[in-house]
Amino acid sequence: QARLVESGGGLVEPGGSLTLSCTASEFTFPIVRMGWFRRFPDMVREGTPRELVATIKTDGSTVYSDAVKGRFSISRDNAKDTVSLQMNALKPEDTAIYYCNADMVERGPGFGSWGRGTQVTVSS
Numbered sequence: 001q002a003r004l005v006e007s008g009g010g011l012v013e014p015g016g017s018l019t020l021s022c023t024a025s026e027f028t029f030p031i032v033r034m035g036w037f038r039r040f041p042d043m044v045r046e047g048t049p050r051e052l053v054a055t056i057k058t059d060g061s062t063v064y065s066d067a068v069k070g071r072f073s074i075s076r077d078n079a080k081d082t083v084s085l086q087m088n089a090l091k092p093e094d095t096a097i098y099y100c101n102a103d104m105v106e107r108g109p110g111f112g113s114w115g116r117g118t119q120v121t122v123s124s
Contacts, residue, residue: 001026002024002025002026002027002028002102002104002112002113003024003025003026003113004022004023004024004100004101004102004113004114004115005022005023005025005100005115005116006020006021006022006098006099006100006115006116006117006118007020007021007022007118008020008021008118009098009118009119009120010119010120010121011121011122011123012090012120012121012122013122013123013124014090014091014092014122014123014124015089015090016090016122017086017087017088017089017090018087018090018120019084019085019086019087020036020084020085020087020098020100020118020120021082021083021084021085022034022036022082022083022084022100022102022115023080023081023082024081024082024083024100024102024113025081027081027102027104027113028104029104030058030104031058031081031102031103031104032057032058032103032104032105032106033055033056033057033058033101033102033103033106033109033112034055034056034076034083034100034101034102034103035052035053035054035055035056035063035074035083035100035101035102035109036053036054036055036074036083036085036098036099036100036101037050037051037052037053037098037099037101037110038050038051038053038096038097038098038099038120039051039096039097039099039117040095040096041095041096050099050110051065051096052065052109052110053065053068053072053085053098054068054072054073054074054085055074055101055109056074056075056076056083058076058078060076062074063109067093068087068094071087071088071089071090072085072086072087072088073085073086073088074086081102083100083102085098087120090120090122091122092122092123093122094120094122095120095121095122095123096120097117097118097119097120098117098118098119098120099114099115099116099117100114100115101113101114101115
């Protein structure tokens with residue numbers, strides 16, 4: 001069964017940096033799109049839509065939300081089925097649970113498999 005495991009969350013002061021990593025395994029077909037989504041503290045309940053942060057396709061094309069553009073950078077290693085999110089200039093409003101996502105089907109972002117999430121807290 002497809003599996004995604006995230007790492008790298010934690011507590012950081014405003015203006016600081018963190019890198020999130022995610023490793024995919026047991027996918028039966030090549031992964032088309034990998035990405036990161038998040039849920040804010042007041043939205044952490046089952047069924048609440050996750051907000052897109054950034055996605056990257058096999059060809060390297062990327063999409064970023066306006067909220068993180070210029071501060072976050074997504075990268076991917078296709079051979080290892082890993083995706084990373086470099087987060088710079090972090091703000092308190094970036095505090096959220098960050099979820100890794102991967103999809104074997106070309107159908108737009110937000111479908112496919114999900115990791116269990118990793119907490120990012122930005123606070124002084």
